[in-house]
Amino acid sequence: MIAAKGYAAPAPKEKLGHWDFERREVGPHDVQFDIHYCGVCHSDLHQVNNDWFPGIFPMVPGHEIVGKVVAVGSEVKNFKVGDLAGVGCLVDSCRTCENCKKDLEQYCLNGNVGTYNSKDKQGNPTYGGYSNTIVVDEAFVLHVSDKLPLAAVAPLLCAGITTYSPLRHWKVGKGHKLAVLGLGGLGHMAVKFGVAFGAEVTVLSTSPRKEEDAKKLGAHKFVVTTDKEQVAAVKGYFDFILDTVSAEHDLNMYLGMLATDGTHICVGAPSEPSPVRAFSLLGGRKSLAGSGIGGIAETQEMLDFCAENNIVSEIEMIDIKDIQTAYDRMLKGDVRYRFVIDIATL
Ligand SMILES: [Zn+2]
Ligand SMILES: [Zn+2]
Known part of the structure; x- marks a missing residue:
């Protein structure tokens, strides 16, 4: 086994701290890379808190992982020692x-293997990127371009693909009016991709103070959703709403902003169910849809697109010891726009 060190939550809702553990030996198809940076996803906090399902503890969160390859198995074809590499939310599937x-x-019918808080095919728990090294089958390891700042690439592995994939699936682009609901880790990436794909992008947010940032990120318009007049002005307006919000919110109000045949796409995951009135959908033949991360091939396509178009996440780098503060600030929406852990501080 390979000795690894990480930062783990010992039990649900408990504070994270140093934890030594082991990674599997590098098998014939495995790539081992040393982790340089790991993004902090809202779902890390949800899982540490057992919000979605009972978790596996100790839990080493983190699924926005980038670093440099230090070993490859005998059958590995696409990676060599010294390559930059990334891993997102998945490390295996059937x-x-x-x-x-x-x-x-990402939609594996037999259950895929999550990067952490999951069990691999041998039944061993998986541990994520708040750690110094990781061993993953090469089929689930991504190539990372050296053209982009590595730390700012990390969030692309979850926040990036989660917003890129639905925009590609629904072919959002020129001539479309796209609303991005929520301007956080996911939302700010959705704005960048929407603009790059040629759509007219409007940010919908409860906080007027985000307007300046939204425009800086490339958004064309901004609507304060607590302002009745501004909401009324976009009734029946958007072709797509990309809903990145993980907190409770009233879907019916947003469905009212969709044009006929418009689609509301959920990519955030609130802990509680959201009631939807049938009238919100049938008056205008509207669709309520969802999308979860993206497949491995599409994640590579997204990373390549970002390298070609110079797209990265806006990040705030943190020391691993400040992770609890980062969680508290993330809950308040006080992050521009993704925390990334400098793993050298572990
Ligand atoms: Zn995530
Ligand atoms: Zn499958």
Whole structure:
């Protein structure tokens, strides 16, 4: 086994601290890379708090992982020692079901293996990127361009692909009016991609103080959703709403902003169910949809697109010892726009 050190939550809702553990030996198809940076995703906090399902503890969160390859197995074809590498939310899947065969490993019918808080095919718990090194099958390791600042690439592995994938799936681009609901880690990436794809992008936010930032990120318009007049002005306006909000919110109000045949796409995951009135949908043949991260091939496509178009996340670098403060600030929406842990501080 390979000795690893990490930062773990010992039990649900408890503070994270140093924890020594082991990674598996590098198998014939495995890549081992030393982690340089790991993004802090809202779902890390949800899982540490057991918000979605009972977790596996101790838990080493983190699924926005980038670093440099230090070992490869004998059968590995696409990576060599010294390459930059990344891992997102998945480290394995069944690879044989209909969805896996279509490069949709995120929807694996037999249950994929999450990067942390999951069990691998041998039944061992997986541990994420708040750690110094990781061993992953090369089929789930991404190539990272050296053209982009590495720390700012990390959030692309979850926040990036989570917003890129639905915009590509629904072919959002020129001639479309896209609303991005929420300007956080996911939302700010959605703005960048929406603009890059040629859509007219409007940010919908409860806080007027985010307008200046939204415009800086490239958004064309800004609507304060607590302002009745501004909300009335965009009734029936948008072709798509990309909903990145993980807190409770009234879907019916936003469905009213969709044009006929418009689609509201949920990518955030509030802990509680959100009631929807049928009238919110049938008056205008509207669709309520969802999208979860993206497959491995599409994640590589997204990283390549970002390298070509010079797109990265806006980040605030933190020391690992400040993770609790980062969680508190993330809950208050006080982050521009993604915390990234400098793993050298571990
Ligand atoms: Zn995430
Ligand atoms: Zn599968």
